[in-house]
Amino acid sequence: MAAPMAQVGHMMCSKTLRCFRRFSSGKGVKRKIQKSSSKVQRPIDEIIQNITSPRPVSFQQMYHLRRQEAHRSILVQIPSKKHISSVYNQVKPLGKVMNIFHFSHIRDYALIELESRAAVQRVLRSASHFSNDEKIPVESRVLLLTGGFESVGKQTIPLPVQSDPKEKFEISDCYNATGLSHQIEILYHRNHLTDLGCRLRFFVCSKLEDMLSGLFPHCAVLPFGSTVNGFGKHDCDLDMTLSLLQSEHQVGKNPNLKFMTKKRTDNERGFTQRSLQTVADIIEQFVPLCLGVHRILNARVPIIKFRNDACNIECDLSFSHISGHRMSEVLWVLSELDPRVAPLVFCVRHWARVNEVNRKHPGPWVSNFMLTALVVFFLQSHPQPVIPKLRTLYHPVNPHDDFSAPFMSDYTKVPKTKNTDDLGELLKGFFAFYSSFDFQSRGMSVIEGTTFSKPDFSPVYLENPLDVNLNVCKNINIPEFERLKKAFETALWNLETNGEKKQRAWGLMSILLPNGNGNNGKLHVHVGDLFSQRSESGNQDGNQDGNVDDHQVDNQGGNQDGNQDNVSDMRTKAEPSH
Ligand code: CTP
Ligand code: MG
Helix, strand or coil: CCCCCCHHHHHHHHHHHHHHHHHHCCCCCCCCCCCCCCCCCCHHHHHHHHCCCCCCCCHHHHHHHHHHHHHCEEEEEECCHHHHHHHHHHHHHHCCEEEEEEEEECEEEEEEEECCHHHHHHHHHHCCCCCCCCCCCCCCCEEECCCCHHHCCCCCCCCCEECCCCCCCCHHHHCCCCCHHHHHHHHHHHHECCHHHHHHHHHHHHHHHHHHCCCCCCCEEEEEHHHCCCCCECCCCEEEEEECCCHHHCCCCCCCCCCCCCCCCCCHHHHHHHHHHHHHHHHHHHCCCEEEEEEECCCCCCEEEEEECCCCEEEEEEECCHHHHHHHHHHHHHHHHCCCHHHHHHHHHHHHHHCCCCCCCCCCCCCHHHHHHHHHHHHHHCCCCCCCCHHHHCCCCCCCCCCCCCCCCCHHHCCCCCCCCCHHHHHHHHHHHHHCCCCCCEEEECCCCEEEECCCCCCCCEEECCEEEEECCCCCCHHHHHHHHHHHHHHHHHHHHCCCCCCCCCHHHHHCCCCCCCCCCCCCCCHHHHHHHHHHHHHHHHHHHHHHHHHHHHHHHHCCCCCHHHHHHHHHHCCCCC
16 A cells, blocks of 8 residues: 555645646536535535635545645734734735634634735735744744734724634533434534634644745645544544655656755655654744644654644644545545435444543544444445445546545536435434444445455454455454444434433433443433533543543653554554555
8 A cells, every 4th residue: 555655745736736627617517505405514515605616526626725725824823802803904915815713722813814825925024033032933824913903903804703613512402402313413513623623724734834845845744534534523633644745746847957866765664754753853843833742653654743732733744645545535525425424423423432432542442434434334235325335436547446546526426315314313223233233244345335254353344445455443352342232232222212302311312421321221311410411421531531642642752753552553543554
């Protein structure tokens, strides 16, 4: 699966540009914004509300749009929300402001999208440095508003200041819902990655790209995973890859003049490790707001971990590994094909976290990614499939291409499903399906949407569509599998027996209580207990994750290159090739 470093950039950019040119030239499909059949507003619908261009019809278009938007944006720390008018005043003479977002994390920030990169450059040229020798004179698109406050509160801004809704999902939100499907929609609506969350993640990537572009003008820092695959949660991490040269820039205009460079002295892995070490030093030393840099370089896929403090985002940076990007494309297309896919995935992931069959850190249990794959397979195996098998979506240019090649240029051409089950029925169907699935002898293929005789003794076998010799669920061990299987059965039982809206925990509430209620999986709670349960379960979950994470980070910090645990962690976390 090793891919040349430049390939990801190429995959994203040349194809993106081709699609986008076709799109913006008016020859592409121009759809009216479709009203989703679900009442839930999906992240993509939020994007559309904020842009005037038509809805992206491919992953590449969406990706291109997001990257452009990020490169046209600046982040400004402000004393308080009411100072947004002052920032607006500073920026307005230098370029048209397209969008303004406000958010707070410890401090207040404005994310401002300008009309063009040229306008951004004008703003940066107008900014000044601190006259303080201790301050490193780095220039980036992260600024601090230190004056010009005379217009505070006086100036009216001719466009709305957007921000994220404050409320996050509370289990008590479910109580007054109209049914199980409505409960699932609420959970999804409150938890999914918002437009602002997505913009901030792309912004973090583009800022890093800027910082490295002095040495590597055509480098690309590209997000993958939950930031872009349609299944991102509001607090999801940011997985990204760095490629030093996007391949469309490999061939210059003049073949007779070449850049003189140095030769790599070590093998590709050694080069990756040393380069990441250098990048980690740069981030640590020079990149504003990026803190807590940890180098995990001896893992199978070496990565750097750090935190963007302003945006409150945990970041993982690796060198180009193309399969993560391909997989993101596959998942994004599936999430776009039907509005029920993402809410169902969210619900199953949330259920798994609360019931502790999944944890935030990697281990021998089912991961978010595996749960997504299990939901996909279930939706394909339904008597009336909700999403098609991947084989029908894939039109290889070259018959020898495998599923690791990009496969969709316009997902809107895929015929709509005839399945009309609501989300509640699908959720029960999911638990029923896996409660009786023959894990012992059957493996699952999302390429064909069918099972096959299991080739090894892994408790759960789900073929990796990007490399059919690998099992996506390889890391699940037998005890964790047994817990998962039992949890499927318990959830089904609870949904079947507590499905009606009564004066007690009903529907989704019946499966979102953490384990250990002392009833052998059978739920008997009072509504009062349920409402106080959030803080307990929040703590329980949060503390546990927090502690384990801290512990991990300590280990990583103590042993710079990561210890054995970290190596196996990374196998689960960053290496898609199981
Ligand atoms: N990935 C993969 N195969 C795996 C594990 C991961 O292809 N066995 C790819 C997927 O594209 C996945 C991405 O790597 O989306 C990032 O993995 P991870 O961070 O574990 O999952 P996310 O989908 O980002 O979900 P989360 O919100 O839990 O971070
Ligand atoms: Mg992730």
